[in-house]
Amino acid sequence: MSEAASESTPGGRVRVVLVDDHRMFRTGVRAEIGEAVEVVGEAEDVASAVAVVREQLPDVVLLDVHLPGGGGVEVLKQCADVQARVRFLALSVSDAADDVIGVIRGGARGYVTKSITGDELVRAVGRVAEGDAVFSPRLAGFVLDAFAATDVPPIDEDLDRLTQREREVLRLIARGYAYKEIARRLVISVKTVETHVSAVLRKLQLSNRHELTRWATDRRLV
Numbered sequence: 001m002s003e004a005a006s007e008s009t010p011g012g013r014v015r016v017v018l019v020d021d022h023r024m025f026r027t028g029v030r031a032e033i034g035e036a037v038e039v040v041g042e043a044e045d046v047a048s049a050v051a052v053v054r055e056q057l058p059d060v061v062l063l064d065v066h067l068p069g070g071g072g073v074e075v076l077k078q079c080a081d082v083q084a085r086v087r088f089l090a091l092s093v094s095d096a097a098d099d100v101i102g103v104i105r106g107g108a109r110g111y112v113t114k115s116i117t118g119d120e121l122v123r124a125v126g127r128v129a130e131g132d133a134v135f136s137p138r139l140a141g142f143v144l145d146a147f148a149a150t151d152v153p154p155i156d157e158d159l160d161r162l163t164q165r166e167r168e169v170l171r172l173i174a175r176g177y178a179y180k181e182i183a184r185r186l187v188i189s190v191k192t193v194e195t196h197v198s199a200v201l202r203k204l205q206l207s208n209r210h211e212l213t214r215w216a217t218d219r220r221l222v
Contacts, residue, residue, distance in 0.1 A: 013038040014129045017056055019049040019075065020064040020091070025114075029062065029091075032118030037125055045069045050078045057086055059129045062121075063108065065092040065099045071164025076106030083107045089128045091121070098167065098221070100139055110134035159219065161203045167221075169196040173209060174216035 014037045018026045021044045030039050040056045043049035046069030053061055053075070061079075065072040072090060079086065090103045090111040100111050109128045112121065113136045124134045162170065165186075172182045179197075183190045197209075206212050 014060055014125055015040045015056065015058040016125060017041040017043065017049075017052055017058045017061045019043045019061060019067065019072075021045060021067050029121070033122050033125065036122040046071070046074045046078070049075045053079050053086060054082065057082065059087065060125050061086060061088045062091045062125070063088050063103070065090055065094055065103060066164055066168075068165075069163075072108070073102045073106045073164055076103060076108060080107065087128050087131075089124060089134065091116075095136075095139060099164075102164070111139055112136045113139070158204055159221075162200060166196050166200050166203075169193060170200050170212065170216055171221055173197060173200075174213045174221065176213075 016033070016037045016039050018029055018039060019042070020026050020029070023044065026042050026044075030042075033039075037060075040058055041052040043052045045067055049061075049063070049067065061075075063072045063075060067075065072088075072092075076083075076088060079088075088103075088108040090100075090108045091114060092099065092111070093114045095113055103111060109131075110124065110133050112124055112134065116124070116136065127134050159167070168186060169182060172185065177185070179190050179193045182193045186193075197212075201207070201212060204212070204215060206215060
């Protein structure tokens with residue numbers, strides 16, 4: 001496994017940046033793959049991720065989808081100008097359709113879930129460093145089907161105004177969850193939920209929860 005990673009860059013091991021908002025998870029990933037690749041930086045939110053990627057210009061960024069400050073999609077957007085030399089591999093607990101398509105549309109070279117083993121992750125990093133696209137087995141067929149389908153909706157500029165967290169709150173609101181339930185599911189405070197809802201209503205120019213639910217339903221986000 002480590003040979004695949006080390007052979008992908010002439011100077012030795014693949015240089016990797018870890019981006020995840022949970023320090024213990026980053027520590028675990030470093031322990032699993034640290035002997036096979038060179039971990040050159042870590043970040044816990046969008047701002048720090050963009051800074052370390054620009055500073056280190058690693059071969060591969062292991063990027064969580066859900067991050068404070070706008071999510072993995074925002075990191076990809078702000079790093080669009082370096083994607084010619086830095087490759088991004090999404091590493092997330094989520095296998096939701098819009099999460100996968102969102103980061104692939106943003107420029108990520110692959111998407112694997114956190115159920116992946118250490119050896120599998122090393123191989124995935126090596127392949128992405130070499131220019132391949134890598135997906136967890138269950139997601140590969142889904143991605144192909146999504147992009148091959150004739151009814152794939154065009155880019156929704158209104159939806160793209162929302163951060164990843166705002167989209168999560170939007171979907172849960174549209175599904176009828178109360179603020180307290182949303183807060184519990186997303187492990188955030190009720191006040192933070194209220195803040196996100198206000199931001200969504202403002203960005204989409206909607207007046208209330210009923211209009212928000214109808215908007216989400218019309219776009220098949222529920």
